[in-house]
Amino acid sequence: MTDTLTPVLTANWADDRAWTLSAYAEQGGYDALDVALGMSPEEVQTTVKDSGLRGRGGAGFPTGVKWGFLPPPDPENPKPRYLVVNADESEPGTCKDIPLMMASPHTLVEGVIISSYAIRAERAFIYVRGEVLHVIRRLRAAVREAYEAGHLGTDIHGSGYDLELVVHAGAGAYICGEETALLDSLEGRRGQPRLRPPFPAVAGLYASPTVINNAESIASVPAIVKNGADWFAGMGTEKSAGFGIFSLSGHVKKPGQYEAPLGITLRELIDLAGGVREGHELKFWTPGGSSTPLFTDEHLDVPLDFEGVQAAGSMLGTRALQIFDDSVCVVRAVLRWTEFYKHESCGKCTPCREGTWWLVQVLERLEKGDGEPGDLDLLLDQCDNILGRSFCALGDGATSPITSSIKYFRDEYLAHLEHGGCPFDARKSTAWADPVVEPVETTPEEAVAHD
Amino acid sequence: MSLAPETYDELREIAGRYPQARSGLLPMLHLVQSVEGRVTPEGIEACASVLGLTAAEVSGVATFYTMYKRHPVGTHHVGVCTNTLCAVMGGDEIFACLREKLEVGNDETTADGKITLEHIECNAACDYAPVVMVNWEFFDNQTPESASQLVDDLREGREVVASRGAKITSWREAERVLAGFEDGLVDEGSAAGPASVVGLELARERGWAAPGDTRGSVEVPQQMPEAVEEADTSRAESETIAEEASDD
Ligand SMILES: Cc1cc2nc3c(=O)[nH]c(=O)nc-3n(C[C@H](O)[C@H](O)[C@H](O)COP(=O)(O)O)c2cc1C
Ligand code: SF4
Ligand code: FES
Numbered sequence: 001m002t003d004t005l006t007p008v009l010t011a012n013w014a015d016d017r018a019w020t021l022s023a024y025a026e027q028g029g030y031d032a033l034d035v036a037l038g039m040s041p042e043e044v045q046t047t048v049k050d051s052g053l054r055g056r057g058g059a060g061f062p063t064g065v066k067w068g069f070l071p072p073p074d075p076e077n078p079k080p081r082y083l084v085v086n087a088d089e090s091e092p093g094t095c096k097d098i099p100l101m102m103a104s105p106h107t108l109v110e111g112v113i114i115s116s117y118a119i120r121a122e123r124a125f126i127y128v129r130g131e132v133l134h135v136i137r138r139l140r141a142a143v144r145e146a147y148e149a150g151h152l153g154t155d156i157h158g159s160g161y162d163l164e165l166v167v168h169a170g171a172g173a174y175i176c177g178e179e180t181a182l183l184d185s186l187e188g189r190r191g192q193p194r195l196r197p198p199f200p201a202v203a204g205l206y207a208s209p210t211v212i213n214n215a216e217s218i219a220s221v222p223a224i225v226k227n228g229a230d231w232f233a234g235m236g237t238e239k240s241a242g243f244g245i246f247s248l249s250g251h252v253k254k255p256g257q258y259e260a261p262l263g264i265t266l267r268e269l270i271d272l273a274g275g276v277r278e279g280h281e282l283k284f285w286t287p288g289g290s291s292t293p294l295f296t297d298e299h300l301d302v303p304l305d306f307e308g309v310q311a312a313g314s315m316l317g318t319r320a321l322q323i324f325d326d327s328v329c330v331v332r333a334v335l336r337w338t339e340f341y342k343h344e345s346c347g348k349c350t351p352c353r354e355g356t357w358w359l360v361q362v363l364e365r366l367e368k369g370d371g372e373p374g375d376l377d378l379l380l381d382q383c384d385n386i387l388g389r390s391f392c393a394l395g396d397g398a399t400s401p402i403t404s405s406i407k408y409f410r411d412e413y414l415a416h417l418e419h420g421g422c423p424f425d426a427r428k429s430t431a432w433a434d435p436v437v438e439p440v441e442t443t444p445e446e447a448v449a450h451d
Numbered sequence: 452m453s454l455a456p457e458t459y460d461e462l463r464e465i466a467g468r469y470p471q472a473r474s475g476l477l478p479m480l481h482l483v484q485s486v487e488g489r490v491t492p493e494g495i496e497a498c499a500s501v502l503g504l505t506a507a508e509v510s511g512v513a514t515f516y517t518m519y520k521r522h523p524v525g526t527h528h529v530g531v532c533t534n535t536l537c538a539v540m541g542g543d544e545i546f547a548c549l550r551e552k553l554e555v556g557n558d559e560t561t562a563d564g565k566i567t568l569e570h571i572e573c574n575a576a577c578d579y580a581p582v583v584m585v586n587w588e589f590f591d592n593q594t595p596e597s598a599s600q601l602v603d604d605l606r607e608g609r610e611v612v613a614s615r616g617a618k619i620t621s622w623r624e625a626e627r628v629l630a631g632f633e634d635g636l637v638d639e640g641s642a643a644g645p646a647s648v649v650g651l652e653l654a655r656e657r658g659w660a661a662p663g664d665t666r667g668s669v670e671v672p673q674q675m676p677e678a679v680e681e682a683d684t685s686r687a688e689s690e691t692i693a694e695e696a697s698d699d
Contacts, residue, residue, distance in 0.1 A: 003659035004657075005658075006664075007651045008664075010647075017638070018643070027644045068647070093573065095576055098576065104661045131587045132575065132586055133586065133588050133625050133629070134589070134613065136467050137634070140633055141637040166468055170477065171480065171517075171519055174572065187473060188512065189476075190512055191515065225664060238500055250539070256647060257578065257648070258650030320577070341533075343572070386640065426544075430539075430540055431580065
């Protein structure tokens with residue numbers, strides 16, 4: 001059977017100077033590109049489709065199927081086609097693409113070249129959030145090195161295939177992770193979602209056929225092409241194939257990145273992470289970032305694949321497992337996320353723009369103990385008016401922490417009213433509150449010693 | 452004062468990277484900030500004239516994004532993550548401590564012009580919570596004491612090195628990199644911090660690897676009928692859960 005952890009994307013992260021072309025090439029980097037260029041673009045597409053790879057950016061749409069939605073090239077009216085990589089990574093809790101691009105930007109660059117070839121794009125963009133300076137340095141250097149080595153530019157590896165790749169830094173807006181808002185932003189506009197249809201596959205960047213994929217999705221492509229569709233499909237579960245990076249954060253002893261076949265459980269992951277913080281118990285967690293309904297200790301054995309998490313009432317999302325122990329007030333946590341959605345609402349539609357404002361008002365007074373029991377129903381009613389009525393999934397996501405926390409922790413909301421404020425001591429949740437928690441030191445010297 | 456001709460050249464250079472020039476607007480505004488210390492009316496005019504847009508159009512874009520600042524930013528930008536996970540792990544305490552120490556409110560600059568303090572949203576580093584960013588470089592696993600020392604060092608002009616990144620330059624120099632001009636610091640720092648490789652190290656320790664991975668300690672044959680069995684078991688499990696879920 002497949003091992004519990006399966007480092008593929010993370011396999012070279014501890015290598016010496018892993019971000020350089022020479023280090024990447026030494027462990028077989030850009031071999032997959034030759035394999036791909038030896039195939040027809042359609043064959044590469046079929047391989048990715050057969051592998052069962054599903055989007056790693058949250059929604060889990062089958063990647064090969066998405067590529068197949070591009071209209072066939074029309075010789076009469078040749079429109080350019082684009083590949084756009086979504087490296088905006090801003091969903092609270094999500095922290096996998098950033099370390100990937102920091103440690104091994106060439107994995108993504110190789111994925112971009114193969115994927116662009118598969119969809120016959122001659123230009124590609126990596127849209128990376130602006131708030132990650134060193135990651136942007138690493139990406140730009142990787143692209144420069146790839147050009148110098150002939151992996152990018154004209155007549156790549158003598159195949160006759162040409163590709164230009166631009167690294168584009170954003171400027172701070174969570175909504176630009178939403179794929180159509182990202183396109184508007186990449187066109188130099190305010191990042192607001194577009195009406196669909198037309199879908200990006202038909203009219204995306206500059207109204208041309210465009211594929212948008214998450215950075216981890218694209219970074220998975222070289223390994224699939226190199227090892228074959230069956231190899232990938234042999235890992236994970238039937239409908240959720242392959243491996244993915246699971247990001248554990250918060251109250252576990254060893255937070256960090258764990259790359260495992262889809263279908264692993266939180267119980268297994270927490271065990272690998274050394275358990276929950278000493279002297280405390282798991283209280284609630286997000287399976288896929290703050291926009292996915294909260295889970296509790298009841299859900300420790302839910303298989304973390306798309307179907308398993310959905311059947312249990314949430315979403316696999318980005319495998320952003322934020323772990324909160326019994327020292328944490330769920331109302332405080334939910335209020336903070338709600339303030340985030342209010343701040344990040346792009347303002348295009350009323351349910352989200354006005355709704356998130358109201359949600360914060362009501363949650364604030366509840367948290368202060370100034371509210372009344374009827375406020376819980378008011379909150380649920382407000383969520384009802386946002387969910388499914390918003391223009392994009394940001395509005396829907398804003399309701400997830402609220403409805404799920406009221407479902408599992410209604411009494412805790414009420415306790416704020418009885419107590420006349422928050423009954424928890426926030427100081428007990430901090431990383432330094434409990435001497436038993438092992439602080440992870442990250443001086444550069446130590447990180448180098450890790451290699 | 453209008454911008455120098457060299458800056459105009461660089462703005463045009465950025466616009467030239469794209470099939471349609473307007474796509475360059477975000478990086479162009481980053482360049483304006485690196486030259487001007489903020490998004491100035493002159494900077495907006497310059498972008499507008501290079502792209503053939505109105506100043507109002509450029510301004511409308513600039514105000515949408517939180518990284519663009521209308522007021523002068525200090526030598527260094529210090530961002531404290533106060534999104535839920537970091538807040539709970541101590542980010543709230545760190546932010547309160549720095550606000551008091553620096554005697555500034557959110558998004559304000561110290562009297563000496565050295566530091567602009569801001570609370571920021573999740574910066575994709577939750578496994579290193581609580582996180583502080585200096586000029587968008589990572590300072591991991593901070594405490595009120597370490598963050599306090601950090602801002603002291605920045606104010607005194609002592610050398611400061613990111614946890615995962617390079618030595619700190621300045622906010623303006625960082626903005627230039629975001630605009631697309633390399634600064635030669637790419638090879639500083641590590642490939643990954645400790646939390647990024649916990650899973651990898653555990654896998655190495657226990658001899659776990661993806662099938663056929665010759666880098667893992669244990670060789671696993673390519674074809675594994677058990678994998679199918681495993682998938683079946685997991686599916687059965689998820690179906691059981693689905694049934695249970697629909698029962699209530
Ligand atoms: C508010 C919002 C933010 C999003 N942020 C991201 C993001 O940062 N990165 C990402 O890959 N997808 C994000 N998505 C999902 C994208 O819209 C899109 O589904 C994804 O990039 C498709 O890639 P995939 O099929 O490879 O997963 C976001 C969606 C919404 C609604
Ligand atoms: S749901 Fe929110 S973010 Fe999405 S379009 Fe409406 S206002 Fe904008
Ligand atoms: S919550 Fe602070 S980095 Fe994610």
